[in-house]
Amino acid sequence: KAGVTQTPRYLIKTRGQQVTLSCSPISGHRSVSWYQQTPGQGLQFLFEYFSETQRNKGNFPGRFSGRQFSNSRSEMNVSTLELGDSALYLCASSLAPSGGYNEQFFGPGTRLTVL
Amino acid sequence: EDQVTQSPEALRLQEGESSSLNCSYTVSGLRGLFWYRQDPGKGPEFLFTLYSAGEEKEKERLKATLTKKESFLHITAPKPEDSATYLCAVSQGAQKLVFGQGTRLTINP
Numbered sequence: 001k002a003g004v005t006q007t008p009r010y011l012i013k014t015r016g017q018q019v020t021l022s023c024s025p026i027s028g029h030r031s032v033s034w035y036q037q038t039p040g041q042g043l044q045f046l047f048e049y050f051s052e053t054q055r056n057k058g059n060f061p062g063r064f065s066g067r068q069f070s071n072s073r074s075e076m077n078v079s080t081l082e083l084g085d086s087a088l089y090l091c092a093s094s095l096a097p098s099g100g101y102n103e104q105f106f107g108p109g110t111r112l113t114v115l
Numbered sequence: 116e117d118q119v120t121q122s123p124e125a126l127r128l129q130e131g132e133s134s135s136l137n138c139s140y141t142v143s144g145l146r147g148l149f150w151y152r153q154d155p156g157k158g159p160e161f162l163f164t165l166y167s168a169g170e171e172k173e174k175e176r177l178k179a180t181l182t183k184k185e186s187f188l189h190i191t192a193p194k195p196e197d198s199a200t201y202l203c204a205v206s207q208g209a210q211k212l213v214f215g216q217g218t219r220l221t222i223n224p
Contacts, residue, residue, distance in 0.1 A: 042214055103161050103164050109158045
């Protein structure tokens with residue numbers, strides 16, 4: 001069974017640009033969550049999607065947005081990039097929202113560098 | 116505010132030297148406590164889920180336990196391939212995991 005896939009794996013952008021990251025969940029999984037990982041802040045929750053609807057959102061500015069498609073694939077977008085947005089962006093999938101009981105399985109991440 | 120604190124930040128052991136990693140948490144209405152392993156440059160790999168105090172789970176050289184305030188990840192007779200960062204996370208009723216900062220474990224041959 002294929003795991004969570006994320007594209008691209010590496011990305012270099014300059015300040016002010018925007019970026020779109022893609023995530024394909026494990027087959028049959030319908031919930032997709034996004035996390036940002038930095039050395040200083042660790043892993044922080046961005047948002048979660050299920051059935052094309054955002055169900056939860058973390059404490060990030062509106063420049064961070066996402067969406068989910070009918071096949072459960074998800075994208076996240078960051079507009080007006082800042083140096084501090086440099087991070088590993090991780091996507092995680094789970095079967096369905098379970099009120100926090102289900103395991104989440106992570107992809108390899110997209111390493112974003114903002115110059 | 117939900118908090119997860121892991122200790123120690125880093126741990127260096129000799130091969131075969133058993134030890135424990137700690138994860139203490141403050142969250143109301145804990146739904147699950149999750150342990151992950153993360154290798155450099157990779158995404159976290161799921162290890163265990165614990166749901167209630169007193170629960171224990173084992174996998175090869177790893178055993179996870181849970182009390183009302185903390186969880187331990189016991190590593191028995193570790194090997195160099197067990198070197199990684201071990202992350203603890205809690206969920207409270209949403210698909211949002213709150214992570215600790217992790218313990219960076221190094222096993223020297």
